[in-house]
Amino acid sequence: MPELPEVEHARRQFLAVLGEHETIIEARASDPIVVPMSHDAWRDALVGRRIESASRVGKNVLVALSGDHAMWFHLGMTGRLVRQGAKDEKIDEQTGLPRFTKWWIKTKRATLCLADARRLGRCIAGSREDVVRDGKLDELGPDxxxxxxxxxxxxxxxxxxxxxxxxxxxxxxxxxxxxxxxxxxxxxxxxxxxxxxxxxxxxxxxxxxxxxxxxxxxxxxxxxxxxxxxxxxxxxxxxxxxxxxxxxxxxxxxxxxxxxxxxxxxxxxxxxxxxxxxxx
The missing domain is CATH 1.10.8.50 (Helicase, Ruva Protein; domain 3)
Structure with a gap:
């Protein structure tokens, strides 16, 4: 189960794979539990925006995007970030993505997926104010x-x-x-x-x-x-x-x-x- 060290690894991985200051050119979500908002709205909040930074509090990652937008994700109990094309990763034959992919984000550098078999991870995107509120980040103690x-x-x-x-x-x-x-x-x-x-x-x-x-x-x-x-x-x-x-x-x-x-x-x-x- 991902805890602080594993989530810190995911934060670093997000920036290393997609690229800090790179622009998101495509994003798709496929699970209404893992992404509990309109998937069109989720995509619109991401595509065309530049990745500015990624911070972490406890088991939560907050990605700062251009235009005062943000994306928040939590890995749940089994979620992990996987780069499309990663060695030895099992692939879903229908989608061509890693098995159990619930959302994916693409920049010109790479595509990064959330693989989550138990569907306990969560991700939302939108204005920074809304994301911080809906992700309940203000309810957390210090890291x-x-x-x-x-x-x-x-x-x-x-x-x-x-x-x-x-x-x-x-x-x-x-x-x-x-x-x-x-x-x-x-x-x-x-x-x-x-x-x-x-x-x-x-x-x-x-x-x-x-x-x-x-x-x-x-x-x-x-x-x-x-x-x-x-x-x-x-x-x-x-x-x-x-x-x-x-x-x-x-x-x-x-x-x-x-x-x-x-x-x-x-x-x-x-x-x-x-x-x-x-x-x-």
């Missing part, structure tokens, strides 16, 4: 990479009453962390996912801050020279220390990693390094 101090992290999270994992994944507090990055962060910080936020002391907040940035930096580094990302759930390589590694030795102490299910989500952790809080 996780923009949290630049222990105090800043604590200010965003410490008022949460529940477990620390849920607080880290709350996009209104910090944008960008999903199940994977939350678990990787908590393992590095030696905190159990169910640790209550009010129980965290000063040293734990420092560990959590360092761990979050270490985990995000490590994930970004694994994608530095990668053109196409294949998610772990789709059979791609697993670059993570504990995620989806049940039964393997803890990289720190050698204890077998375990999988626990809480609130309907799987947590991977070390039962020795990450002590479960005592029930009160």
């Amino acid at each position: 996780a990479l923009a949290i630049d101090s222990v105090d800043a992290l604590r200010a965003r999270v410490e008022r949460a009453k529940g477990p620390i994992k849920a607080a880290l994944m709350d996009q209104s507090r910090i944008a960008g962390l999903g199940n994977i990055q939350a678990l990787e962060t908590l393992w590095r910080a030696k905190l159990h996912p169910e640790t209550p936020v009010p129980a965290l002391k000063s040293d734990a907040w420092k560990s959590l801050y360092d761990a979050m940035h270490e985990s995000l930096d490590a994930a970004l580094e694994t994608m530095r020279d990668t053109d196409e990302v294949v998610y772990v759930e789709a059979g791609g390589p697993n670059p993570f220390l504990v995620y989806d590694r049940e039964g393997e030795p803890c990289p720190r102490c050698g204890t077998k990693l375990v999988r626990e299910v809480t609130r309907g989500r799987s947590s991977y952790l070390c039962p020795k390094c990450q002590k479960k809080p005592r029930a009160k």
Whole structure:
């Protein structure tokens, strides 16, 4: 599932493939769920406009276009950007596009497609004001990479009453962390996912801050020279220390990693390094 590192890769990929300052010469959408607006209006908002920049907040990408227009997209759970003609990509025989393509954009440099088998991604385009509003970007907390101090992290999270994992994944507090990055962060910080936020002391907040940035930096580094990302759930390589590694030795102490299910989500952790809080 794409989280901050994968979406940052998609942001860079969008600009690298289509070209910053290039003009969009064609665009088509084919799925009313992934593009929940008139497809003619979506196309009209894009074609003929110059790509000026692309920014990211958490798992959201906002593409700035000429004429004070913009395009917003979210990859959902399985969405990924694919360049038409990418090596080893499966092609839909009817469309000639990568399988599960829901929208595509073309400049004179290339054509870039969103492939999304589960149709949970979203994309809209129009005036910048409308896109920011309808994409609900103002409801997000600061991007996780923009949290630049222990105090800043604590200010965003410490008022949460529940477990620390849920607080880290709350996009209104910090944008960008999903199940994977939350678990990787908590393992590095030696905190159990169910640790209550009010129980965290000063040293734990420092560990959590360092761990979050270490985990995000490590994930970004694994994608530095990668053109196409294949998610772990789709059979791609697993670059993570504990995620989806049940039964393997803890990289720190050698204890077998375990999988626990809480609130309907799987947590991977070390039962020795990450002590479960005592029930009160």
